[in-house]
Amino acid sequence: MKKDFFVGADISKDKVDFCFLTSDESKKPKFISLPNDYNVIEAYFKSFTSDNVTVVLEYTNNYHITLQRVLNDLGIKYSLLNPEKTSYFLKHLNSKKTDIADSYGLSLYCRIFSSELNPTTYNKEYNLINSYNSAISLLIKIQTQLKNFKKSQKLVSDNQLDEIITTLTNQLTQLQKKLKLMAYEILKSFVPNCDEIIKANNGFGVDLAISLFPNLHFNRDKTAKQFISFVGLSPRIYESGSSVKKSQCINKKGNPKTRRILFLVAMSAIRYNAKFKQRYENLISKGKNKKVAIVAVMCAIVRYLKSLFPFDESFINGKSFNKLGAS
Incomplete structure (x- = not known):
């Protein structure tokens, strides 16, 4: 009989601290620390390949890649999390920060939000x-x-x-x-048609291609709306009751470099690309603020590029979570 395991992994340069939880909340968590070595981690997780295992880990420079490769090769479901997002959850659980405490917090996060986690694949x-x-x-x-x-x-x-x-x-x-x-x-x-995309669109260049095209290519299961959120261009809503209602602004939670490149491309496209220039001018004529219009053009560029990288089922092999998402 298959068992359900929810695993949190706290990764450092030399070791990985794991915490295993089951769906039975009465059972105590199991902790284990392993060297951050491919062969050691692979040998340990091979015994779990017949079970339903979900692992969550945080981006940690490139120290997480070893574990990511092992889980990918063994076909174990896992999700890479943004440390900025999970830090609030971990601080709420415990005021102390240790490797063991973080691994427990991540495993608990995994169990609570398992149906909403975005699957990840290694490439x-x-x-x-x-x-x-x-x-x-x-x-x-x-x-x-x-x-x-x-x-x-x-x-x-x-x-x-x-x-x-x-x-x-x-x-x-x-x-x-x-x-x-x-x-x-x-x-x-x-992505062999990179040159065609750049030549067909005034204002596009190599910087935009190497920054955004890999994400578009390897995440074809994402929608345009998800990509807009991915680069930090989705609106941040801040409201409370009837007295607190701040004006909306972009959340800026995505990669700042990608967002900066998109801004520069939008500024160039507004001048030299007829399609995006018209979009900008239409918004200005309706009384929109220039910054709002520029962000709208940035979003329009993302939507246009997403249309060039349509959904492809072959890119989501092994993604068996209830909700598809980032890789």
Whole structure:
């Protein structure tokens, strides 16, 4: 007879703390700590492949990938959670923060919201492009620091120091371009029509492609509305009774880099893309605020791109949760 297990995993660089709960609330939780090693975790979870197991884990830089690969290879259902969201739940349960306490809180979260969890799948190319994007972001930060340092040392530096900083800045620019092209080539290996999409739409570019296209491709079970929420463009409603009713604004819970790129693309599309320019002008003519109109154009771009990545059942193999969602 199959057993139901709800598992919370608190992940660090060297180890993973697990907490196992069952559907029987009277039973005590089971705790176990394992090295963050593929073979060790795989050997342990093989004994659960005949049971109904649901695992939740948080994004932790890339330390979660080992566990993610194991669960994916064994066909065990799991969901990656946003730490910002789960932190409120964990703080409510316990004022103390320990690895064991977090694993218990995540397992409890798993049991309570098991029917609403979004399933996740592992994809090597998706993670690789994310890694390239992270490297590009790091280089941009270093480049900004160098520029600020050069300005701060203007009164005391000499020509040699200025030349070194300028050389480093130029090298960082070249490295960014190289990484973008490498990421774009990986993207084209599974989205071969990237060039067509970019050429057919004025204002679109490589930055938008490597930032958003992988999510659109590997999450074809998502709706356009879900993607708008994914990038943090859905409205944030703040109301209480009749006295508190704040004006709506976007929730900004998505990837800030993707949202920044979308903003820049929207600004360009408003000027050079007839379709989105008309959308913007129609909203302005109706008295909408310029910022509201720009956000509407950003949402329109997401909806348009989603139409180019339609639903495909082959991308949701193994996603057996009641509600489909992010990967």
